[in-house]
Amino acid sequence: MVNKVTVIGSGNWGSVVARIVGVNCAEKASQFERQVNMWVFEENIKVDDTEYKLTEYINTHHENVKYLPGFKLPDNVGFEVTEKELVIISDVVRDTLGITCGALMGANLANEIALGQFAEATIATTVEWQGRAFQQLFNRPSFRCAYVSDVTAVEVCGALKNVVAVGAGFVDALGMGNNTKCAIIRLGLMEMMAFAEEFYGCTNRNVFFESCGIADLITTCYGGRHTRLGKLFVETGKSFEELEKEHLNGQKLQGHQTAEKVYKMLFAKGETAVKKYPLFVAIYKVSTKEIAAQDLFQCLADHPEHM
Structure with a gap:
């Protein structure tokens, strides 16, 4: 089965994720579709005295100049807390969309990963085959992910x-x-x-x-x-x-x-x-x-x- 990948969010971490998965999707055509769509919160930005929409700049220059300046995105990428308690975001996604949702977290300062410095992360999902698939999606020589089942x-x-x-x-x-x-x-x-x-x-x-x-x-x-x-x-x-x-x-x-x-x-x-x-x-x-x-x-x- 070939999986389609979409990145929702375009901050510095979202942009780093897009760099990682964009390269992997291009290299692993038997597992993932090559094109990676990225959903961006639209903003107006100014670069060298010229005003752009952020999506326009990303799509034409392949760089998130606001949140991750100086690092190119692969050309195949285009673009809750309640009042009373801490909400588990994967639960919100699962309950809202009716899909299984996992999490990826770790010692991941975005700029260091963008520079290619070695880092680790943890992938969590209750469905093991999904965890293994996410490892394939995110693992790079300088970014290695372990799998656990305790999402919460x-x-x-x-x-x-x-x-x-x-x-x-x-x-x-x-x-x-x-x-x-x-x-x-x-x-x-x-x-x-x-x-x-x-x-x-x-x-x-x-x-x-x-x-x-x-x-x-x-x-x-x-x-x-x-x-x-x-x-x-x-x-x-x-x-x-x-x-x-x-x-x-x-x-x-x-x-x-x-x-x-x-x-x-x-x-x-x-x-x-x-x-x-x-x-x-x-x-x-x-x-x-x-x-x-x-x-x-x-x-x-x-x-x-x-x-």
């Missing part, structure tokens, strides 16, 4: 690591070194695993030691936009919304919003639940300016992991 755990990792990364940014703003940041990462991982099990029934902790878990957490805390803007949040006193507009060129932040949803879920469950996740709670309270960034250290000192 992989997605929960992707959401919660952004909360921890915001906390890592707070630590950077306070001038702390690698010892402190590593403490944030370790304690954050422990709370991620506990939260995933308590609220989503994710009991297989091995998933958290795949690229989607500890590796993604580390790279986000050291090189991701959530850490960078968490640092600026403390240093400048500006809101995350202001910083997003000033520094992200159309990209979005999820960490502070996820922290709010996590806190509401814990609060709804009661005081005992709140006390079990002091790092998540402290990051939320710093992000809402309920407490000062310096108060994060009291959370680290009194964490249940140290009792």
Whole structure:
């Protein structure tokens, strides 16, 4: 069976994905159709004083000059969170479209992958043959994917690591070194695993030691936009919304919003639940300016992991 591939989204990661799958689809004609369509959020951009529609520029120049400038796309490419809880996006797609949906996550800073630097990722789907097909679609010599079946755990990792990364940014703003940041990462991982099990029934902790878990957490805390803007949040006193507009060129932040949803879920469950996740709670309270960034250290000192 020959599969058709479409990329929905044209941010920096969507563009990197298009580069990877575009090459594989061209090379593996027995498995995938050569043409890869890319759905783009239409925007007007200006290049060298000339105004273009983003889709027009991508289709004529084969470059997403706004979100992934300097990297050519293959010529065969053309172009949720609720009020109360964290939503698993694959569930939303499955329930809305009536199809099986998996996830791909990992230690994947888009620009590094675009440069061809080696990286790993985790593919999750409950249907094994789909997982193997996705490995064929995404695997390149410098980009290797492992397959797991626990889609929920992989997605929960992707959401919660952004909360921890915001906390890592707070630590950077306070001038702390690698010892402190590593403490944030370790304690954050422990709370991620506990939260995933308590609220989503994710009991297989091995998933958290795949690229989607500890590796993604580390790279986000050291090189991701959530850490960078968490640092600026403390240093400048500006809101995350202001910083997003000033520094992200159309990209979005999820960490502070996820922290709010996590806190509401814990609060709804009661005081005992709140006390079990002091790092998540402290990051939320710093992000809402309920407490000062310096108060994060009291959370680290009194964490249940140290009792």
